Amino acid sequence: xxxxxxxxxxxxxxxxxxxxxxxxxxxxxxxxxxxxxxxxxxxxxxxxxxxxxxxxxxxxxxxxxxxxxxxxxxxxxxxxxxxxxxxxxxxxxxxxxxxxxxxxxxxxxxxxxxxxxxxxxxxxxxxxxxxxxxxxxxxxxxxxxxxxxxxxxxxxxxxxxxxxxxxxxxxxxxxxxxxxxxxxxxxxxxxxxxxxxxxxxxxxxxxxxxxxxxxxxxxxxxxxxxxxxxxxxxxxxxxxxxxxxxxxxxxxxxxxxxxxxxxxxxxxxxxxxxxxxxxxxxxxxxxxxxxxxxxxxxxxxxxxxxxxxxxxxxxxxxxxxxxxxxxxxxxxxxxxxxxxxxxxxx
Amino acid sequence: xxxxxxxxxxxxxxxxxxxxxxxxxxxxxxxxxxxxxxxxxxxxxxxxxxxxxxxxxxxxxxxxxxxxxxxxxxxxxxxxxxxxxxxxxxxxxxxxxxxxxxxxxxxxxxxxxxxxxxxxxxxxxxxxxxxxxxxxxxxxxxxxxxxxxxxxxxxxxxxxxxxxxxxxxxxxxxxxxxxxxxxxxxxxxxxxxxxxxxxxxxxxxxxxxxxxxxxxxxxxxxxxxxxxxxxxxxxxxxxxxxxxxxxxxxxxxxxxxxxxxxxxxxxxxxxxxxxxxxxxxxxxxxxxxxxxxxxxxxxxxxxxxxxxxxxxxxxxxxxxxxxxxxxxxxxxxxxxxxxxxxxxxx
Ligand SMILES: Nc1ncnc2c1ncn2[C@@H]1O[C@H](COP(=O)(O)OP(=O)(O)OP(=O)(O)O)[C@@H](O)[C@H]1O
Ligand SMILES: Nc1ncnc2c1ncn2[C@@H]1O[C@H](COP(=O)(O)OP(=O)(O)OP(=O)(O)O)[C@@H](O)[C@H]1O
Ligand SMILES: [Mg+2]
Ligand SMILES: [Mg+2]
Ligand SMILES: [Mg+2]
Ligand SMILES: [Mg+2]
Ligand SMILES: [Mg+2]
Ligand SMILES: [Mg+2]
Numbered sequence: 001x002x003x004x005x006x007x008x009x010x011x012x013x014x015x016x017x018x019x020x021x022x023x024x025x026x027x028x029x030x031x032x033x034x035x036x037x038x039x040x041x042x043x044x045x046x047x048x049x050x051x052x053x054x055x056x057x058x059x060x061x062x063x064x065x066x067x068x069x070x071x072x073x074x075x076x077x078x079x080x081x082x083x084x085x086x087x088x089x090x091x092x093x094x095x096x097x098x099x100x101x102x103x104x105x106x107x108x109x110x111x112x113x114x115x116x117x118x119x120x121x122x123x124x125x126x127x128x129x130x131x132x133x134x135x136x137x138x139x140x141x142x143x144x145x146x147x148x149x150x151x152x153x154x155x156x157x158x159x160x161x162x163x164x165x166x167x168x169x170x171x172x173x174x175x176x177x178x179x180x181x182x183x184x185x186x187x188x189x190x191x192x193x194x195x196x197x198x199x200x201x202x203x204x205x206x207x208x209x210x211x212x213x214x215x216x217x218x219x220x221x222x223x224x225x226x227x228x229x230x231x232x233x234x235x236x237x238x239x240x241x242x243x244x245x246x247x248x249x250x251x252x253x254x255x256x257x258x259x260x261x262x263x264x265x266x267x268x269x270x271x272x273x274x275x276x277x278x279x280x281x282x283x284x285x286x287x288x289x290x291x292x293x294x295x296x297x298x299x300x301x302x303x304x305x306x307x308x309x310x311x312x313x314x315x316x317x318x319x320x321x322x323x324x325x326x327x328x329x330x331x332x333x334x335x336x337x338x339x340x341x342x343x344x345x346x
Numbered sequence: 347x348x349x350x351x352x353x354x355x356x357x358x359x360x361x362x363x364x365x366x367x368x369x370x371x372x373x374x375x376x377x378x379x380x381x382x383x384x385x386x387x388x389x390x391x392x393x394x395x396x397x398x399x400x401x402x403x404x405x406x407x408x409x410x411x412x413x414x415x416x417x418x419x420x421x422x423x424x425x426x427x428x429x430x431x432x433x434x435x436x437x438x439x440x441x442x443x444x445x446x447x448x449x450x451x452x453x454x455x456x457x458x459x460x461x462x463x464x465x466x467x468x469x470x471x472x473x474x475x476x477x478x479x480x481x482x483x484x485x486x487x488x489x490x491x492x493x494x495x496x497x498x499x500x501x502x503x504x505x506x507x508x509x510x511x512x513x514x515x516x517x518x519x520x521x522x523x524x525x526x527x528x529x530x531x532x533x534x535x536x537x538x539x540x541x542x543x544x545x546x547x548x549x550x551x552x553x554x555x556x557x558x559x560x561x562x563x564x565x566x567x568x569x570x571x572x573x574x575x576x577x578x579x580x581x582x583x584x585x586x587x588x589x590x591x592x593x594x595x596x597x598x599x600x601x602x603x604x605x606x607x608x609x610x611x612x613x614x615x616x617x618x619x620x621x622x623x624x625x626x627x628x629x630x631x632x633x634x635x636x637x638x639x640x641x642x643x644x645x646x647x648x649x650x651x652x653x654x655x656x657x658x659x660x661x662x663x664x665x666x667x668x669x670x671x672x673x674x675x676x677x678x679x680x681x682x683x684x685x686x687x688x689x690x691x692x
Pocket of ligand 3: 049435436574575576577
């Protein structure tokens, strides 16, 4: 970014105004003093209309997500790190190594610059920790009441790993279903803030970048059929989607599905099913039985997968049902989002 | 996209509600019945968390833009085609061939599905016409009053053309400055709708995909130093940016700068300078004098460059001033966005 503005932004007391999105000096100042220093890398520093990246050879993978989570800050994270993790995860679960991110900001007039700076620092930290730089960006401002603080869209590019061939369409009867940890933490962390619930141990979002975990799993179990991050709609939506894509059924074992007690309690209070609740740092793995142990060990050996569990099996079923053996010994259907919608969870 | 919803969306009377962003059946229905059929291509049809693309070899280029234009529909275009053109143009002016786009939607609860369908059809048509498919997407919904109809973020990936080496940092004294057509059409098309101005000939946005034009110019004048699309902040902001990036001055000839009479009249009425007003289908070219005629001929030979003109020169100036010889025979500074901000022009 060029520096042609001598005055300094007031990062303590200042607020976003419409001029910060107008393409003139104020925007250059905002980018040059707030975004560029935090997100710094050689590509972003080029300062042209986009980023010119190194030579790349392979099959590209792209994923994009808009992030509109409310509130912007929540236990365990904020919209900034969430927007980095979410897109890295979608690239990773395609079987690709995430290489680059872009970030587009829609800011509401009146937004405190201190909030924006916190969010951008959090993105920067997440991007550095993941080793995936934000190489180009965009900044738009809309009038007060025409957005809600900050919306961030991230897009990721990666290159498919050699031999990786995973898809929601590849589940087969006999495959084993694994998850990398307890379900529902992210969604219930958001909901407990919104609903003012408090627990002895506060519920903390699981937001995390999963590309390292994915890499370890694929190294240990190269025959993996399906990888997914069970985000909006939770495990229920993800498994129903896969069942339809692959033309199979699923049988879960409720007793095997890890759910923290605080999450279970909060869900009960709010009339939600933890299986319907969004996760932002959990990996779903569907793997041939012969490689299931190898995959589970690889998950458990990684800091993000210590509580990994085997939760069910893929079965032949031309109705594509997702069913569950309950803890009580019964059986029930696991439908899509039977509960009410949880808006703006990510 | 999988089809597990038997009921049909009501595209005439229906409206977006929060369930369309919740990751469950309603979202699958919206994507499957509205987005997927309109935007259809083999990559989008994969239906995984992102898109798996063909083998690619070269230096990647990425660009991203959020689009928040208001109103959504304007003479000559709408937010849909604008969001396709804008990102294609940023990839193209980096000297790259645009290959793929992603599209993330933030929708406001209550949005008429008929408006959404119009916008998506327009994106689809623009993407088809440009030969650049939208390979993956995302859909979020926020509550009424927390957004403004539709926001769309597009991200583009391209591959650098062989030998292309353009940047805002490469302008040199002696270079010639060209524009591909009249300035200010897009911004004044939006402003005249907003302000209720009417003219004998209505002002129509110049929104267009410039990658074909860029390709012709680079073929004819491979020594081009700088390419830019003068969007927010108009020609003034773009030239001031380049002057600072390259460490040069600019001298414009007002008499040579093409501005339509309706645009000039509207600008006068609103107290705006056409040089500060956004364009969405104009190309700025800075080229060594020896190749200036070749570049200008190539511009004029293309349907999008018929009214191309030579408008000024790059000069040595360690203050990085952009100056203009006026039609009256005087000289004035062309500063950044001296006029008030024009919010939500793109
Ligand atoms: N929020 C941001 N964080 C980091 N860099 C940014 C951000 N916003 C913009 N940039 C960078 O600033 C430069 C100029 O961005 P800008 O959006 O003005 O370019 P443009 O897309 O060509 O213009 P327009 O958005 O008007 O079409 C680019 O290099 C871009 O990567
Ligand atoms: N507006 C849209 N237009 C076209 N395709 C879309 C659109 N929104 C989503 N899709 C496609 O639908 C599929 C599922 O998208 P979805 O956003 O649910 O996945 P995800 O990003 O993994 O989940 P989340 O957004 O909850 O993190 C993807 O293949 C995506 O490309
Ligand atoms: Mg541009
Ligand atoms: Mg996602
Ligand atoms: Mg931009
Ligand atoms: Mg996903
Ligand atoms: Mg742009
Ligand atoms: Mg998504």
